Amino acid sequence: MAPLALITGAAGLIGHYLVKTAPRWAPRWEVRGLTRQDVELTDVAAVRSFWRNLQPQAVIHCASQSRPGSCQQDPILARRINVEATVLLAELSSDIPFLFLSSEQVFDGSKGWYVETDPVNPLNVYGETKAEAERLVLQNPQHGVIRVGLNAGFSPIGARSFVEDMRISVKSRKPLTLFTDEFRCPMPAGMTARAIWELIEVDRPGLYHLGGADRLSRWEIGQALIPWYQELTGQMQPGSVKSSTGAPRPPDLSMRCDKLQALLSFPLLGFRPWLAGRTSGAIDLWDYESP
Numbered sequence: 001m002a003p004l005a006l007i008t009g010a011a012g013l014i015g016h017y018l019v020k021t022a023p024r025w026a027p028r029w030e031v032r033g034l035t036r037q038d039v040e041l042t043d044v045a046a047v048r049s050f051w052r053n054l055q056p057q058a059v060i061h062c063a064s065q066s067r068p069g070s071c072q073q074d075p076i077l078a079r080r081i082n083v084e085a086t087v088l089l090a091e092l093s094s095d096i097p098f099l100f101l102s103s104e105q106v107f108d109g110s111k112g113w114y115v116e117t118d119p120v121n122p123l124n125v126y127g128e129t130k131a132e133a134e135r136l137v138l139q140n141p142q143h144g145v146i147r148v149g150l151n152a153g154f155s156p157i158g159a160r161s162f163v164e165d166m167r168i169s170v171k172s173r174k175p176l177t178l179f180t181d182e183f184r185c186p187m188p189a190g191m192t193a194r195a196i197w198e199l200i201e202v203d204r205p206g207l208y209h210l211g212g213a214d215r216l217s218r219w220e221i222g223q224a225l226i227p228w229y230q231e232l233t234g235q236m237q238p239g240s241v242k243s244s245t246g247a248p249r250p251p252d253l254s255m256r257c258d259k260l261q262a263l264l265s266f267p268l269l270g271f272r273p274w275l276a277g278r279t280s281g282a283i284d285l286w287d288y289e290s291p
């Protein structure tokens, strides 16, 4: 019988790509995606009983309050899902591979091109919860943490990725200001899913960075999208992160990913080369073409 891998947050952006791409990248696994409808992860009793019944052989934990603004508004709820639920799942998975998806927002963004050994210094509640959960997860030497960069893709509800957010803003005629001084290493969710499945397959626990090879400003990211999303033309205006309100925003969260790259069978492309290699007939711009 195929071993069972559980994916939490399967209705979210990355969890959805992990489930959808599993037949291609993880054929030896039986994969089950869990949504909030299956189990509310802050309900300790429900989670315990769910895990007892399913007895997974690996867990990829994507469920999270992943919006920094929401975490800032409700830090208690953010901590319950991002830290407490993560610790519970890690405990229930104590003798199997467990991979926790963290974020580059554990860094303060003052330096850029972060490596795994750089000290964390989160500026916002989201980053604080991720940094705390990482530390607790990594106490188990069988477990892994992957700090994921900004992901582009199509989510089941159509309102999760930054590309979806931008299109929604334009459609609803809201001003779309993109910072010229905030830098990220964006990547397509299909590439994220492939890298995560390969990391599960090689079974190398520990801490990893996963992002695209290019460091781009938010403004540059928006410009790169115009050929694919014509509705963005003329709708974006440049701005500065210094004028932003809400949760504090680390300016430069570029990451080096050499440690993970050394384990992968394919190159972690930059955002622009990825888009340059797409064809106009691609069914999903953010995933590999079907084999």
Ligand SMILES: NC(=O)c1ccc[n+]([C@@H]2O[C@H](COP(=O)([O-])OP(=O)(O)OC[C@H]3O[C@@H](n4cnc5c(N)ncnc54)[C@H](OP(=O)(O)O)[C@@H]3O)[C@@H](O)[C@H]2O)c1
Pocket (backbone or CB within 6 Å): 008, 009, 010, 011, 012, 013, 014, 015, 016, 035, 036, 039, 040, 041, 042, 061, 062, 063, 064, 065, 066, 067, 081, 101, 102, 103, 104, 147, 148, 149, 150, 151, 152, 155, 160, 161
């Ligand atoms: N996407 C990115 O650009 C990015 C960048 C850096 C790090 N990450 C990290 O990567 C992971 C996956 O990100 P993502 O973009 O796929 O996130 P996402 O689209 O926001 O999805 C998160 C999922 O978690 C579920 N969830 C939240 N609280 C829950 C609870 N109490 N019980 C059960 N399910 C719950 C949500 O369910 P509902 O749909 O019901 O709300 C949602 O489907 C997260 O840990 C995120 O912090 C993502």
